Amino acid sequence: MAVTGIILVLFLVAHMLGNLKVFAGASSFDHYAHWLREIGKPLLPGVWFLWIMRAALLVSVVAHIWAATTLALRARAARPVQYAHRKKIQGSYAARTMRWGGVIILLFVIYHLLDLTTGTLNPVGDPSRPYANVVADFAPSRWYVTLFYTLAVVSVGFHLRHGVFSALRSLGQQTPQGERRAKNVALAVAVLLCAGYLVVPFAVLTGLVS
Numbered sequence: 001m002a003v004t005g006i007i008l009v010l011f012l013v014a015h016m017l018g019n020l021k022v023f024a025g026a027s028s029f030d031h032y033a034h035w036l037r038e039i040g041k042p043l044l045p046g047v048w049f050l051w052i053m054r055a056a057l058l059v060s061v062v063a064h065i066w067a068a069t070t071l072a073l074r075a076r077a078a079r080p081v082q083y084a085h086r087k088k089i090q091g092s093y094a095a096r097t098m099r100w101g102g103v104i105i106l107l108f109v110i111y112h113l114l115d116l117t118t119g120t121l122n123p124v125g126d127p128s129r130p131y132a133n134v135v136a137d138f139a140p141s142r143w144y145v146t147l148f149y150t151l152a153v154v155s156v157g158f159h160l161r162h163g164v165f166s167a168l169r170s171l172g173q174q175t176p177q178g179e180r181r182a183k184n185v186a187l188a189v190a191v192l193l194c195a196g197y198l199v200v201p202f203a204v205l206t207g208l209v210s
Contacts, residue, residue, distance in 0.1 A: 002167035003170035004060045009164065009189065010158075011057060016196040022209055033130035061106075066104065101159040128159040135194035138204035146201045154195045162188040 018036075022029045040049040096201040111121070116133055119125030139148050165186035169179065203209040 001064065001071065002170040004064040004067065005163050005167050007060045008057070008064065009160065012160075012193055019200050020196060022131065022134055022200055024202070029131045029134075030129065045120045053122065065102070065106075072125060099135050102185055104155045105159060106146075108155075109150075112152075134200070135204055136210060138201040140207075143205065146205050150198060153194055156192040156197075157190040160193060161186050164189050 004176045021032045037050060044052075053169060069092070115121045115137060117132075119127060119133065122133050123139075123142070124133045126132065136142075138149070161185075165182050168182035168185065172178070
């Protein structure tokens with residue numbers, strides 16, 4: 001659970017940094033998007049690197065979901081008989097909504113792929129014009145897309161805050177000092193990633209990027 005989560009977080013960081021190139025202009029962003037398809041050449045033909053990366057991410061996602069399901073089943077099996085009276089457990093909102101947050105994120109990923117990867121749901125949907133796809137996607141007239149994107153990113157933020165904290169604890173940060181450090185790191189990662197992902201759609205929505 002922790003290891004696959006870290007792999008996915010590293011991907012989120014790399015993907016966010018790539019998204020921010022939209023502020024460098026259409027030419028720079030389009031060049032970056034096309035460059036992704038050429039990584040590994042001439043050692044790897046065509047877009048093999050992208051497909052290898054996608055396969056690795058898919059394996060990580062499936063393994064992450066499997067680990068979450070396994071942990072949930074183990075927790076249920078550990079107490080097959082429900083408590084007659086169960087006190088409310090203190091915990092963060094992120095921790096209490098971890099599973100539902102994961103479902104929301106999964107649904108968003110499916111939509112996101114159909115929107116900006118395959119172009120099926122994008123107004124432009126031209127793979128040769130990635131900058132135009134992004135601008136058309138978050139245009140003011142499509143404010144509902146930006147709203148949905150925002151809700152999904154916030155869900156990712158809650159998921160990351162609890163997930164990164166749990167991963168750090170699983171990997172050894174279990175002293176009082178380590179726990180405080182893990183909480184601070186988890187909050188910083190969640191806030192920075194959310195800000196990095198949300199700045200692009202809101203820049204398009206407000207006309208800063210057009």
